[in-house]
Amino acid sequence: MKPLRTLTLAACLVTGGAHASCGAAFCSASNDWLSLTQGVTQGWRVWGQLEYLKQDQLRAGTKKVSPAEITTHHEEIKTLNRNALLGLEYGFAPDWNIGLVLPYTNRAHLHIHNHMGTPIPEAWQFNEIGDARLKLRYQPVRRFGDGVSWNLQGGLKLPTGKTDGRNADGDVAERSVQPGSGTTDLLLGGGLAYAPVSLPGSLFSNLTLQTPLNEHDGFQPGWRTSVQAGWLVPVSGKLDLILQANLLHVGHDRGVNAEPDDSGRTEMAVVPGLAYAWSRNLSVYSQLELPVYQKVRGIQLTHDYAASIGLSLALN
Numbered sequence: 001m002k003p004l005r006t007l008t009l010a011a012c013l014v015t016g017g018a019h020a021s022c023g024a025a026f027c028s029a030s031n032d033w034l035s036l037t038q039g040v041t042q043g044w045r046v047w048g049q050l051e052y053l054k055q056d057q058l059r060a061g062t063k064k065v066s067p068a069e070i071t072t073h074h075e076e077i078k079t080l081n082r083n084a085l086l087g088l089e090y091g092f093a094p095d096w097n098i099g100l101v102l103p104y105t106n107r108a109h110l111h112i113h114n115h116m117g118t119p120i121p122e123a124w125q126f127n128e129i130g131d132a133r134l135k136l137r138y139q140p141v142r143r144f145g146d147g148v149s150w151n152l153q154g155g156l157k158l159p160t161g162k163t164d165g166r167n168a169d170g171d172v173a174e175r176s177v178q179p180g181s182g183t184t185d186l187l188l189g190g191g192l193a194y195a196p197v198s199l200p201g202s203l204f205s206n207l208t209l210q211t212p213l214n215e216h217d218g219f220q221p222g223w224r225t226s227v228q229a230g231w232l233v234p235v236s237g238k239l240d241l242i243l244q245a246n247l248l249h250v251g252h253d254r255g256v257n258a259e260p261d262d263s264g265r266t267e268m269a270v271v272p273g274l275a276y277a278w279s280r281n282l283s284v285y286s287q288l289e290l291p292v293y294q295k296v297r298g299i300q301l302t303h304d305y306a307a308s309i310g311l312s313l314a315l316n
Contacts, residue, residue: 041097043315044316045089045090045091045312047085047310047313048311049084049310050085050310051307052306052307053081053083053303054078055078055302056077057303057304058299058300058302060298060299061295061296074112075119076300078108078301079108079109083106084103085102087101088100094141095138097137098134098135098136103132104127104128104130105128106127107179108123109177124177125167126165129160129161129179130161131161133157136154147194150193151191152189154187154189155187156187159182159183161182162179163182165179175258176258176259181212183213183214185210191207192205201232201233202232203229204228204230205229206227207225207226218257219253220258222250222251222252225248226246228244230271238277238278240276242272242285243272244273246268246289247267250264250265250266252264252297262299267293267295269292270290270292271287282311284310284312285311286308286310290305
């Protein structure tokens with residue numbers, strides 16, 4: 001397999017609820033499956049990624065429902081997420097890498113508030129910095145026999161995003177739709193890659209866990225864990241095909257300002273993608289997530305697909 005020398009990210013897609021927990025909608029997390037196959041890069045690397053996710057389908061459990069079936073005073077209509085990520089990584093030793101991810105959230109949310117029988121549309125638009133992530137990765141340079149490599153990761157999600165955003169009428173948005181959670185979260189993970197002689201490319205798997213360490217202003221987001229497994233397939237001298245399956249589980253939110261009955265979910269998705277090594281130091285990539293199973297707690301907004309494109313540049 002050729003050295004691709006890129007950093008690829010997977011979207012950890014978390015939809016919000018259709019009652020009030022309507023939108024902790026896009027939790028982007030570093031997947032690091034490609035780093036598993038290529039090792040830690042010495043020196044600096046900068047990368048950027050654009051992400052798109054539209055949540056406009058109400059779901060109860062595994063069943064799609066229409067707004068007419070919702071009898072509460074609060075009807076969720078849509079949450080549109082267009083996010084940008086800026087990442088900076090530094091390989092300071094042969095086996096060690098530290099990275100910082102800073103997200104920028106462009107999020108539009110719309111719901112209907114039924115006030116004494118009168119439907120009142122309420123909308124929010126956010127253009128804000130979200131919660132930053134700081135991660136440390138250990139990946140031994142020396143591989144095991146038969147092309148097996150592995151890594152371990154740990155870090156923190158920091159409370160850098162706003163939690164009290166308002167609309168033009170001065171109404172504060174639900175906590176789950178805010179750009180930040182207000183909490184510091186522990187991030188843990190690990191991965192394994194294997195390049196069998198009988199197959200082209202590499203097989204990979206990755207496990208991540210995120211759990212909040214505190215509560216902020218009566219809100220604590222649910223813990224989440226995800227598993228990714230897939231196959232990196234060389235297509236040509238510079239082009240790779242990425243075939244991936246993801247499993248995500250999110251616990252329900254807690255606190256007096258949370259909606260525990262309408263938050264938390266389990267999702268399975270297939271994620272095909274392409275990565276192209278433009279040069280030795282510059283790579284571009286794209287990914288498309290297609291959910292094949294979604295089960296939500298209570299009633300929530302869900303999505304049909306999500307897309308991301310990005311680039312990675314090594315500065316050495």
